[in-house]
Amino acid sequence: MKILGISFSPRKTGNTVVLLEQALQGAKTEGAETELFSVSGKDIKPCDGCWACFGKGKCHIKDDMQPLYDKMVEADGIIFGTPVYVYSMTGQAKIVLDRMLALSTPGRSLVNKVGGVIVVAGSIGLIDPAKDFYFTMVMQKMLPANLVAVYADKKGEVREMNHAMQAANNLGREIVQIVIKKFTYPEGFPRSFFAYGTHTR
Numbered sequence: 001m002k003i004l005g006i007s008f009s010p011r012k013t014g015n016t017v018v019l020l021e022q023a024l025q026g027a028k029t030e031g032a033e034t035e036l037f038s039v040s041g042k043d044i045k046p047c048d049g050c051w052a053c054f055g056k057g058k059c060h061i062k063d064d065m066q067p068l069y070d071k072m073v074e075a076d077g078i079i080f081g082t083p084v085y086v087y088s089m090t091g092q093a094k095i096v097l098d099r100m101l102a103l104s105t106p107g108r109s110l111v112n113k114v115g116g117v118i119v120v121a122g123s124i125g126l127i128d129p130a131k132d133f134y135f136t137m138v139m140q141k142m143l144p145a146n147l148v149a150v151y152a153d154k155k156g157e158v159r160e161m162n163h164a165m166q167a168a169n170n171l172g173r174e175i176v177q178i179v180i181k182k183f184t185y186p187e188g189f190p191r192s193f194f195a196y197g198t199h200t201r
């Protein structure tokens with residue numbers, strides 16, 4: 001079993017990375033292989049809206065998103081971690097979420113993968129990015145695990161916050177335990193990326 005943590009912070013050793021490492025440590029204690037991917041220093045361009053990827057599983061943009069696609073597809077569980085930037089997720093996070101639209105074909109999708117979320121804010125704005133990650137999971141037919149939402153500001157200060165560190169560790173362990181249960185979406189209720197409310201035709 002593989003659990004992938006993705007840090008959307010430009011800080012290589014910031015609070016998001018510390019919490020993700022802690023979550024992955026929890027997953028490891030439950031027997032998973034783990035990997036941390038950080039967008040820091042990576043070349044990941046925004047979606048150009050060409051739609052060529054849709055239903056094919058491949059995006060034509062050749063950049064550091066390509067290895068991340070492979071890591072996501074290989075993982076059984078994914079933990080998304082972002083700091084709050086101006087009441088939202090970081091720009092880097094949104095770019096990756098948009099590019100994930102390419103993962104929309106059998107064998108190249110995130111269907112039934114378990115997802116967890118870590119959000120860190122200095123003082124305000126935790127809910128909106130959390131909500132956006134969970135909607136992404138709904139769209140991707142992932143199975144949502146817990147949210148770890150933390151207030152911390154200075155680089156790495158979250159290390160001193162025992163509750164937050166324990167919550168992150170528990171998240172990693174919980175994800176492994178959910179993966180073990182092998183829940184799957186029922187086949188009889190197909191859902192496309194657009195099949196909500198007023199988009200339903």
Ligand SMILES: Cc1cc2nc3c(=O)[nH]c(=O)nc-3n(C[C@H](O)[C@H](O)[C@H](O)COP(=O)(O)O)c2cc1C
Binds near residue numbers: 017
């Ligand atoms: C450009 C920028 C915008 C930010 N906007 C917010 C914000 O809207 N609300 C907030 O509480 N903290 C905000 N912060 C603070 C970060 O969320 C906080 O420092 C967080 O711990 C950074 O996580 P990291 O160490 O993983 O990078 C902002 C920081 C930066 C650099």
